[in-house]
Amino acid sequence: MPQLDRSAEADLDRVGAGLDSLDAPVGERRPGFWKRFAWGFLPPLGALVLLVVVWQVLWAAAFWPETQLPAPLSVWDEFWERVVTGDVFEFVWTSVHRAALGFVAGVLIGTPLGLLVAKVRVVRAAIGPLLTGLQSLPSVAWVPAAILWFGINDGAIYFVVLLGSVPSIANGLVSGIDQIPPILPRVGQVMGANRLASARHILLPAALPGFLAGLKQGWAFSWRSLMAAELIALSPQLGVGLGAYLNQGSSLNSIEKVIAAIFLILLVGIGIELIVFRPLERAVLRARGLTSSL
């Protein structure tokens, strides 16, 4: 066996340390807060201003009657009135807490379902295609059935929201697990992880980027399904959510209300993306050194 003497060993240490400092990837410095804020905030603001200007010009040119294209200002007035009377908070709260509850339930159902489909072959063969099919079925198609089964109540709405979100969440987890490099579960196996420990410590964290994409889509689908359900299923006991507000606008022939409602629905969608999913996604990708795409 080759024996290294003490000075050779010290040499080796120095060479090793030198290699470490030379070969270690140089981390990119993150731009400062204000720079990131400017890049994230100013371009969309510019686009919004441009949109309003074009709208104002089109309105001023009076191509279409007022009942079809209202002035930006009269939509703003309608919106502001809702804010002042506090209605807007009721609408948003009614819808968002429903969507959030439905989404959480969707995660609780979709996660084990996704794990089963990904890891149990017969389950994948049996319901994998069904899950993908359901994902492309517009969940508004379930609204009539839900009303007949549950009546016009929260049960019907949650049913539609779940059918919208569960397939996306489960499929996101499945594709996340499918993309795990096979070496990682093998490492878990040689470290003595049983199936449960492997799922908890290796499969789920390794599948997180794909799962997160599924969650994002699941949220989008549950928000859409909710709006569709609220728009169709109207009842005093359901309270007034954004969908019901949109329906009001339509039945009152008030284009201002309709546009204000669409604007609010869009705002909630963007808000949840910016406040919840974007930071989550960034944190997950940054931890893995995958931020170059963002």
Added chain:
Amino acid sequence: MTTTLPTGRSSFTGATAVRLDGVRKTFGTAGRAVVALDGVDLTVAPGEFVCLLGASGCGKSTLLNLVAGLDAPSAGEITLNTSRPAVMFQEAALMPWLTAARNVELPLRLAGFGRAERREKAAELLDLVRLNGAGGKRPHELSGGMRQRVALARALAATLRVGGDPEQSLLLMDEPFAALDAITRDVLQGELLRVYRSTGTSVLFVTHDVREAVRLGQRVVLLSSRPGRVVREWTDVPLAEAEELTEEITGHLREVISTHAAA
């Protein structure tokens, strides 16, 4: 936590860390089965460093998988007299979402160690591979050589047991340095020898690099290809004759490979 050792393997006390008796491994169904390993007898003594040498297709990795318990032999018996063998692959295969220290802690966590003890042992192991300052770094912030050292620390951690007296450990290495550049490989070979000497673990090291095998191994075992059989062994490799020995083994390896030219 149960170990994944399949039945048919037993522990016994004796001067052997691992013993393979007539191990045979075939893949595929009868008729067009491929024989990967045939009648392999091999022993590794406690604390011994054995290098398995062979060209591609000699079943080196298959053999390592059998010893690791990732696969079961078709015939023959593998006897382990050690704790669960630790395995290192050609890729570091670190969990990309965990820091270096957390990667080393993972096997300890699976084995049921408490948080404080995990921290302490992981720090010790990182110290052993000279990465005490890099515990908080993520794999993508480390160089290839550093990653492979974290993988070594993690493999060593996987041999530890809660409350267990220090059992004889066994390190299985599947061409761990093959993907590294020459100078990093050279440094890591030295590093491995240092860690090996300070831990007293047995090592079964698979490689296709004769020079590496001669430098690292106390014993070099040459396997033939398709099916893999033990062709020759060289024991007590002396440093002075390393150069000649490398030549000699390379000659044998070429011979083994040439026999496949006709087929």
